[in-house]
Amino acid sequence: MYKGKSYLNIFEGIKDFEQDQEIWRLRDLYEMLEHSDARNSETILTRATRDCRASGLAVEDHFGKEKVSRIGGLFLFLNDDYSKEIVEPGQAYFSRAPKKQLVEQLRKYFRREYADTFKRLSSIASQVGVIDFEQFNAVGIEAMYTDPNAANDKGEYVYDTSKNANYKTGTTILREISGIKKGQLADYMGPDAHVANMMRMKKTERNLWGLKWDASIKEMRLQERIAKAHKLHCSAAREVRDIYESVNATMPERMQWMDKKIGLTKS
Secondary structure (H helix, E strand, C coil): CCCCCCCHHHHHHCEEEECCEEEEEHHHHHHHCCCCCHHHHHHHHHHHHHHHHHCCCCHHHHEECCEECHHHHHHHHHCCCCCCCCHHHHHHHHCCCCCHHHHHHHHHHHHHHHHHHHHHHHHHHHHCCCCCHHHHHHHHHHHHHCCCCCCCCCCCCEEECCCCCCEEECCCCCCCECCECCCCHHHHECHHHHHHHHHHHHHHHHHHHHHHCCHHHHHCCHHHHHHHHHHHHHHHHHHHHHHHHHCCCCCHHHCCECCCCCCCCCC
16 A cells, blocks of 8 residues: 555645744644544544653643644644555654654653553464464564565664664564663554554554454464464564655654653653
């Protein structure tokens, strides 16, 4: 769906500046999001400002009269209908390069959101027959963090550790990445990586719900259901790569890993 498309010009074409600050007009974003009903626009805006406030950021800094900042645009697109093709490219575009002073606050918020998304994916995965969730998760992460065009002469994929810019080879990035222990990856992600990984998990969650309600699943043996779930996770992860490429955003393997761990905190 997204392969070969370029959404970058669409978003850049409606970007404006006020006092050297990037802004986007709400009317342009609503038109892009196909909001013909003002009530729909108000609902999405209310949810977006609610989440901005929950993150600890000042709403007035990111939502003005008829305009939003980059972070405001991110919260807006995170709250719209995922069935719209423009929504996920919008999330990828607006999550690019948040201001340094906002990174830590956004990490705290998105770390909690990541955990909730992870729980939902774990639940539906178990319902369709996945037993080894660590393996299932590794399939999706590897597919998202490895460039399918960057295999070495041994046929192994490579990924950028980001911390030290050295490349490592391997079949999964759930092994240590620059000293990060397995199971702690989300604690060292930046907000852009949290958004990308939540996109992967949410796409997979929707795919697995489709599998659960597919009548043919009753005829599948357990191993067939597990293999199908793995394939759907891998497909969702590759689609995320296509989305990020479509807005010329930093690819997952190039996203920065944070030096400071950030665990789960109460909202």
